[in-house]
Amino acid sequence: MRTFILQIIDFFYKPFARVMPLQTFRYLACGGGNTMLDIFLYFICYNFILQKQMVHLPFVEMTPHIAALFMSLAVTFPTGFLLSKYIVFSESNLRGRIQLIRYFLLVGVCIILNYVFMKLFVDHFHFYPTIGKICTTAIVVCFSYLTQKKFTFKVKQVETLKKN
Structure with a gap:
C-alpha cells in the first residue's frame, strides 16, 4: 500500500519539482487528503449520524458539532499519523x-x-x-x-x- 501511495504522489510531484522539495509535496498531499477526509467525515457525522442532535453521555451533554469533531478525529488522527510516519517522514529512526x-x-x-x-x-x-x-x-x-x-x-x- 505504501508503494502504491508513493507512486501516485510522486507522479503528481513532477510539475512541482522546481518549486518545492519532494518531502514538502508529500506532506501537502497527505495532509490535504487527510484534511478532506476529516471534513467529509465531519459532514457525515454531524448531518446523518448525529442528525444535528445533542449527544447525551453519562456525565455530560455534548453539542453535535463538537461530537462530530471527535468522531472524525477518531479516524483522521490514526490516518494522519500513519501517512506521516510511512509516507512523508519514513526516514525517521x-x-x-x-x-x-x-x-x-x-x-x-x-x-x-x-x-x-x-x-x-x-x-x-x-x-x-x-x-x-x-x-x-x-x-x-x-x-x-x-x-x-x-x-x-x-x-x-x-x-x-x-x-x-
Whole structure:
C-alpha cells in the first residue's frame, strides 16, 4: 500500500519539482487528503449520524458539532499519523511509540493554535471568518510541518565512536 501511495504522489510531484522539495509535496498531499477526509467525515457525522442532535453521555451533554469533531478525529488522527510516519517522514529512526506520543502532543497543540488564531483573527482583528480560517490554516500547517520534521519524526543522528 505504501508503494502504491508513493507512486501516485510522486507522479503528481513532477510539475512541482522546481518549486518545492519532494518531502514538502508529500506532506501537502497527505495532509490535504487527510484534511478532506476529516471534513467529509465531519459532514457525515454531524448531518446523518448525529442528525444535528445533542449527544447525551453519562456525565455530560455534548453539542453535535463538537461530537462530530471527535468522531472524525477518531479516524483522521490514526490516518494522519500513519501517512506521516510511512509516507512523508519514513526516514525517521525514532521509535514508533515516541513518534505517536509526539504526534498526539502536536495534534493537541494544533487544536489550541486553531482556536487561538481564530479568536485573534475573527474576534480581535475582525476578519471575515473564512479569511480568518484561511490565515489560521496557513500558520498551523507551517507550524505542523516544521514540528513534525524537526521533532515528531526527526532523524536521530547516530554517532560512531572512534577508537584512538
